[in-house]
Amino acid sequence: MAIHLSRRNFLKTASIAAASVPLSKVVAKAETGVAKAPLVPPGSFKDTDTVVGGVCEMCFWRCQLVGKVRDGRLVKIEGNPKSIDNGASICARGNAGVKLLYDPDRLKYPMKNVGKRGAPKWQRITWDEALDTCATKLKNVIDEHGPESLAIFPHGASASYPFHFFEHTVGTPNVSEASFFQCRGIRDMAYMATIEQPPGENVDMPNTKVIFLLGGHFGENVHVSHLKRYLKGLENGAKLVVVDPRFSASAAKADIWVPIRPGTDTAMLLAIMNYLIQNDKYAADFVDEYGEGFEEFAEGIKEWTLEKAAAECDIPVVQIKEVADLLAANMPNVAIHPGRHVSWYGNDFQRQRALACLTGVLGAFGVKGAFVPPKGPKGLKKVSWPHGDHEPDLLNDYADNSHDFSPPGTPTDLIRDAAITGKPYPIKGCVIWGQNPIQTIPNQEKTIKMLEQMDFVMCTDVMPTDITMYADILLPECSYLERYDYIKTGTQWNFADEHQQYIAPRMPLVNPEFERKDGIWITNELAKRMGYGEFIPTKDQVEMVNTRLAGVGLSIDKIRAEDGIHIQPGKDPYGISEDMTVIFYNEDLEDAGYPPIPTYIPVERAPQGYMRLLYGRSPVHTFNRTQNNAWLMAAMDSTPVWLNDKVASKLGFKEGDTVSLENQDGVKSRTTATVKVTPGIREDAVYIYHGFGSMNPELTIGHNKGIDDTSLITKLAVDPETGCHGMRNNFVKLVKVS
Numbered sequence: 001m002a003i004h005l006s007r008r009n010f011l012k013t014a015s016i017a018a019a020s021v022p023l024s025k026v027v028a029k030a031e032t033g034v035a036k037a038p039l040v041p042p043g044s045f046k047d048t049d050t051v052v053g054g055v056c057e058m059c060f061w062r063c064q065l066v067g068k069v070r071d072g073r074l075v076k077i078e079g080n081p082k083s084i085d086n087g088a089s090i091c092a093r094g095n096a097g098v099k100l101l102y103d104p105d106r107l108k109y110p111m112k113n114v115g116k117r118g119a120p121k122w123q124r125i126t127w128d129e130a131l132d133t134c135a136t137k138l139k140n141v142i143d144e145h146g147p148e149s150l151a152i153f154p155h156g157a158s159a160s161y162p163f164h165f166f167e168h169t170v171g172t173p174n175v176s177e178a179s180f181f182q183c184r185g186i187r188d189m190a191y192m193a194t195i196e197q198p199p200g201e202n203v204d205m206p207n208t209k210v211i212f213l214l215g216g217h218f219g220e221n222v223h224v225s226h227l228k229r230y231l232k233g234l235e236n237g238a239k240l241v242v243v244d245p246r247f248s249a250s251a252a253k254a255d256i257w258v259p260i261r262p263g264t265d266t267a268m269l270l271a272i273m274n275y276l277i278q279n280d281k282y283a284a285d286f287v288d289e290y291g292e293g294f295e296e297f298a299e300g301i302k303e304w305t306l307e308k309a310a311a312e313c314d315i316p317v318v319q320i321k322e323v324a325d326l327l328a329a330n331m332p333n334v335a336i337h338p339g340r341h342v343s344w345y346g347n348d349f350q351r352q353r354a355l356a357c358l359t360g361v362l363g364a365f366g367v368k369g370a371f372v373p374p375k376g377p378k379g380l381k382k383v384s385w386p387h388g389d390h391e392p393d394l395l396n397d398y399a400d401n402s403h404d405f406s407p408p409g410t411p412t413d414l415i416r417d418a419a420i421t422g423k424p425y426p427i428k429g430c431v432i433w434g435q436n437p438i439q440t441i442p443n444q445e446k447t448i449k450m451l452e453q454m455d456f457v458m459c460t461d462v463m464p465t466d467i468t469m470y471a472d473i474l475l476p477e478c479s480y481l482e483r484y485d486y487i488k489t490g491t492q493w494n495f496a497d498e499h500q501q502y503i504a505p506r507m508p509l510v511n512p513e514f515e516r517k518d519g520i521w522i523t524n525e526l527a528k529r530m531g532y533g534e535f536i537p538t539k540d541q542v543e544m545v546n547t548r549l550a551g552v553g554l555s556i557d558k559i560r561a562e563d564g565i566h567i568q569p570g571k572d573p574y575g576i577s578e579d580m581t582v583i584f585y586n587e588d589l590e591d592a593g594y595p596p597i598p599t600y601i602p603v604e605r606a607p608q609g610y611m612r613l614l615y616g617r618s619p620v621h622t623f624n625r626t627q628n629n630a631w632l633m634a635a636m637d638s639t640p641v642w643l644n645d646k647v648a649s650k651l652g653f654k655e656g657d658t659v660s661l662e663n664q665d666g667v668k669s670r671t672t673a674t675v676k677v678t679p680g681i682r683e684d685a686v687y688i689y690h691g692f693g694s695m696n697p698e699l700t701i702g703h704n705k706g707i708d709d710t711s712l713i714t715k716l717a718v719d720p721e722t723g724c725h726g727m728r729n730n731f732v733k734l735v736k737v738s
């Protein structure tokens with residue numbers, strides 16, 4: 001059965017677009033005093049030093065925590081020993097949350113920019129003035145140009161409530177999450193188009209025989225329980241195949257490291273599948289039962305011989321064959337990892353489709369060691385803003401630039417183009433909540449142009465960052481250690497003797513200081529002032545979490561009594577559902593004018609004298625958000641520039657040289673970094689860690705440290721199916737700085 005995956009259909013099914021709820025008639029008047037009752041029960045401090053119920057958000061894996069608290073101050077963060085997910089372990093960043101909490105540079109009060117956007121002068125104002133101003137200015141934009149003239153840039157647990165307010169109730173479809181359009185949106189849509197569900201990172205690594213990673217660099221990419229499952233798999237004897245142009249932390253543990261030419265992975269995947277099919281080394285029974293359009297697919301990829309792929313990917317024929325044979329010998333118990341950050345080259349939907357098809361060719365669904373979606377706890381209630389009766393005016397519906405398989409929300413570039421040109425309609429108001437589009441979305445100049453032409457920019461954050469410099473009004477939010485919001489759920493994934501499920505709501509470990517407020521309060525106060533008070537779905541953060549938990553017979557008090565995590569029996573995750581389909585040939589894609597079978601689209605090669613700029617994760621930082629963290633900056637306060645040793649000696653660079661980078665468009669990095677000379681990267685590429693080079697001088701530690709990769713990503717490669725941005729089609733040369 002083919003799926004009809006129009007954007008609208010996807011919006012209906014995706015969890016991101018919550019169902020309508022009856023309008024609750026909470027008519028309240030504006031009230032902006034400081035919090036009356038402490039959020040953390042006083043007993044938590046008196047009786048013991050340990051406060052339970054923390055859920056980390058130094059990154060988005062959300063490990064479960066406890067806090068060690070003395071005299072109301074958090075002195076240490078640990079993993080919650082009751083956790084069946086991360087257990088007592090947390091990573092360096094989780095540990096350093098204390099330093100975010102008490103960072104002297106943190107936002108403390110609502111501020112008004114009396115200078116210019118980009119060169120702000122801050123004046124402290126009251127919450128009343130801040131909220132009144134935001135409400136009036138945003139309302140003016142809506143009244144003049146319609147709700148779609150608001151652009152929303154959210155990220156993180158606290159951002160979902162305000163963004164659903166703007167999307168559902170106010171009625172703008174122009175919401176763009178970098179964590180979709182610059183991250184995993186392509187993956188989710190490509191898997192939707194192949195197996196009708198987004199994949200998560202649901203591969204049973206502990207029980208697999210082979211782990212296959214395309215660019216996944218675990219150990220640098222750190223998500224504690226995911227990393228544990230990966231290491232458990234290796235401990236249990238799994239073979240590891242790592243395809244990466246760089247000798248990453250994962251490549252260092254690999255049985256086979258494939259140092260592929262950047263951007264050519266799809267060619268290799270097609271050749272592997274063609275070889276397996278031609279040599280009868282594939283899961284024929286599985287494909288017969290669950291495959292759709294397999295014959296057309298097999299016919300369509302016939303041109304992809306090992307030799308052809310080897311030439312394209314610049315790797316030996318025998319290596320591709322070795323990988324294919326290893327997978328065939330161990331199928332179906334192989335873990336083809338779907339990846340996470342997959343916005344690479346603008347041809348990425350095709351690569352992700354190929355990965356999903358490879359999983360099908362190997363029959364690697366629903367059995368030990370394969371792709372196995374966990375059966376998590378169900379029944380948490382939804383608390384969501386009601387939908388208005390407006391029909392969203394989608395930028396995607398305007399002819400030339402439509403991306404029919406776009407993730408939920410609006411592709412970022414469509415928003416920027418509309419804002420800058422005023423066509424098809426103006427975008428004049430902007431709400432940024434927990435996202436840093438300056439360092440997150442390629443082509444900074446365009447983002448800045450978009451911001452400069454706005455009538456009003458509101459920003460909610462915890463720190464001063466490069467994006468907060470562009471706010472007219474800047475609102476200080478409680479951090480994840482000072483609020484209730486997210487409810488982390490999951491299953492025990494090591495498939496030991498029994499399967500368990502957990503429910504762990506985020507609860508504050510300490511009370512907020514200064515005038516910081518939680519996101520529910522801020523949104524409700526704004527909504528009342530904008531005239532949407534009657535639609536407010538919940539009174540406050542405590543009520544919201546209690547309402548959601550009531551759906552499964554729990555409450556904050558009960559969970560606190562259970563040491564912060566409720567654990568219940570789980571379900572056997574193995575098995576394949578009857579309506580499982582692997583869509584090898586997708587007619588919906590064909591009807592929309594895209595290739596119906598995974599297709600290799602070559603990318604531009606580096607011009608003479610330049611190398612491709614690659615980037616990735618630092619194990620001790622999260623994007624740019626940890627750039628002022630005293631402990632993490634002590635561990636790593638700049639990014640090395642990985643340079644191939646042969647290239648280094650040819651060009652006359654040595655280890656430790658200070659350099660700036662200049663890209664193909666003549667854009668020079670504002671700051672410098674030092675060279676790391678290594679055989680562990682291909683000659684055609686250089687590599688830096690993402691997130692460095694903040695330009696906000698209010699960051700006493702992080703200002704101007706290392707190089708900002710985004711500043712050098714000026715050329716966009718837009719993925720045609722999804723409208724997501726490929727960011728690795730930029731090329732740099734090194735310039736020595738004396």
Ligand SMILES: Nc1nc2c(c(=O)[nH]1)N[C@H]1C(S)=C(S)[C@@H](COP(=O)(O)OP(=O)(O)OC[C@H]3O[C@@H](n4cnc5c(=O)[nH]c(N)nc54)[C@H](O)[C@@H]3O)O[C@H]1N2
Binds near residue numbers: 184440442477623
């Ligand atoms: N060049 C380049 N671009 C990239 C990437 C890359 O590797 N290189 N990676 C991509 C990926 S994978 C992703 S997921 C995205 C992520 O991109 P973003 O969503 O922009 O990144 P974050 O670091 O989550 O968000 C940054 C902002 O959130 C603020 N913040 C932190 N905690 C809170 C809070 O509790 N409340 C509020 N209101 N604000 C908070 C931070 O101070 C910061 O200003 O970036 C993508 N863009």
Ligand SMILES: Nc1nc2c(c(=O)[nH]1)N[C@H]1C(S)=C(S)[C@@H](COP(=O)(O)OP(=O)(O)OC[C@H]3O[C@@H](n4cnc5c(=O)[nH]c(N)nc54)[C@H](O)[C@@H]3O)O[C@H]1N2
Binds near residue numbers: 217220246339616622
């Ligand atoms: N410490 C830490 N951990 C994190 C995060 C963080 O900020 N800090 N962020 C989290 C988030 S939101 C995400 S999305 C993930 C991202 O983590 P991943 O999904 O693992 O990251 P990628 O950016 O895809 O991978 C970067 C790797 O891809 C390689 N690469 C570059 N080009 C190519 C290519 O053409 N082909 C192949 N095969 N490989 C290539 C690079 O050399 C590098 O090793 O990390 C998560 N974990």
Ligand code: SF4
Binds near residue numbers: 056062090094095222
């Ligand atoms: S992986 Fe580290 S930073 Fe991410 S949630 Fe877990 S402890 Fe926090």
Ligand SMILES: [Mo]
Binds near residue numbers: 341
């Ligand atoms: Mo991401």
